[in-house]
Amino acid sequence: MTILESAYDDADPLTNAHLYAACALVCRAWSVPAQKLLFRHVALRSGPACAAFALAVDPATPRGRMLGAAVRTMRATLDPSQPYALGQRAFARAVTLCPNLDTLSLALYGRDSASAAGTGADSGPAERPKVPASCFSERTLALLRSGPRIRALQLNNWSDDAAVLAQLLGVWPSLASLAIAGTPPQLPGSSPAPLPCTLAELSMNFQTQPSLEFVKWLLQNSKASLRTLEFAREPSLDMLEHLAADHGATLQSLALPTYCGHDGVAALRTCRALRELRVENAWVPPALVNALPGKMEHLAFGIDDTTALAPVVSAIKRSAALKAVTVHMWRGGEQNPKVNAVKIACARLGVELRITKDVRDFRAISRAVLDASS
Structure with missing residues (x-):
């Protein structure tokens, strides 16, 4: 097992799949360890693929329980516009079959019915087909709640459902790491209940950033826990100043595309616990560099x-x-x-x-x- 595990590459799941599929055929002694490593990272992109996976990890059999327990990371795509699309219930059922699942990467596609009704011959050839939005049903959410305690969620939401993130945050209060992209999320109502998650890592990538009110709600229980913050696109100055004021005392790693001007530099100087700072643009402000934290x-x-x-x-x-x-x-x-x-x-x-x-x-x-x- 040690020899096989040393060859595992977390950054290249496809190579792992080819490698361990071959290793499982070498001899009986290698078969079980290789199969466990083969199932460590799972990708589900269609209904048939999910059905085959569910059969392989059937908890009614010792082998199925072993393989289901080996899964640590799952990537799933829910896109109703595709043939043989993976459905909500099948996806949720697959999650429940993996008791040790730790990290979930989920891509959602779809448009709401109003958008679909308003499109026709004028749609561009590169535009995705208009299909129902992928808001999770209560039955699906209940099924997900009965499954493993997910620690890390990567959500790429390209559907018209801006409320799906709030749904999933309610399912997994165990989340410590969150990466979100696509459709900007919205608050779940005018007076949302407090969020139980205590996040240590947050990454955001939105063309139109979420409201400051949403970010405050998202991080309201993470003031003492947030360590890593990453923006793929420049945040507003108000948001950067708020995050520096609320989390600067504990923030250890910060990634930004720019410094957000001189006012942004002033906000960053208050983050005295930083151990890592990554800024992509070519302006390196002396006022910040001269005041870098000693850590x-x-x-x-x-x-x-x-x-x-x-x-x-x-x-x-x-x-x-x-x-x-x-x-x-x-x-x-x-x-x-x-x-x-x-x-x-x-x-x-x-x-x-x-x-x-x-x-x-x-x-x-x-x-x-x-x-x-x-």
């Missing part, structure tokens, strides 16, 4: 040919805790006259320096460094 372990930023790097070099030299620097090279970044000074400062002090020209790699590196340095 800062990882600094990630973008540079171009005009980025002022002298304050960064000074910050690297005086930091006792810094372990890693990640740089995203925007256009012209290689020609910045202070790039070599950053490289030399990191080399002399034993600070790991990672440089990339792909912003997706920049984000992935940044997410991994803090955990590796802990």
Whole structure:
């Protein structure tokens, strides 16, 4: 089991599937451990796939119970516009068959009936078909409540149902990590009940950000627990200032596309517990760099040919805790006259320096460094 587990790659489930499907056929001694690892990460994208999975993890059989208990992560897609689409009840039933399920990644698609009725020949060829929205029924929610205590939820909601997140938050008060994208969520009513979740990690990616009132409701019970906050798109200054005021004392990792101007920099300076700061744009404000918390372990930023790097070099030299620097090279970044000074400062002090020209790699590196340095 140890040999097989050492080959497991959390970042590449497809490779794992091919590897452990082959390993299960090597010999009888390898069969059970390989099958457990094969079922650690499950992807359900259609009704037939879900039916096959439910048959494999049938709790009426010892093998089914073993495989169901092996599942830790599930990815599911509910898209009524697709042939043989995975249905709500089948999805919920699959979740209940995995008692140790820890992480759920859920993608939802669909439009409400009013939207569907108002579309016709004018719809563009690339537009998705208009299908019913994917709001969960009470029976489905009850089934999900009877299942495992999910710790991490990744919800990509591309349906017209802005209330689905609130539904799922009510199902899993055990949530500690939440990543949300797509349709901006809304408050469940004018006077919503307090949310029981105590979140440690929150990631948001919305073209139109949720209201500040929603974010306050979402984090009302997380003032002492929130450690990691990530915005894929620039938040409003009001939201950033609120989050810094309410969570700056405990926030350890913060990721932003920009600093939100000088007022945003002022808000960030109040976050004195930060161990990791990642900002993608090429402006590195001296006022912030000169006041980095003493616990800062990882600094990630973008540079171009005009980025002022002298304050960064000074910050690297005086930091006792810094372990890693990640740089995203925007256009012209290689020609910045202070790039070599950053490289030399990191080399002399034993600070790991990672440089990339792909912003997706920049984000992935940044997410991994803090955990590796802990």
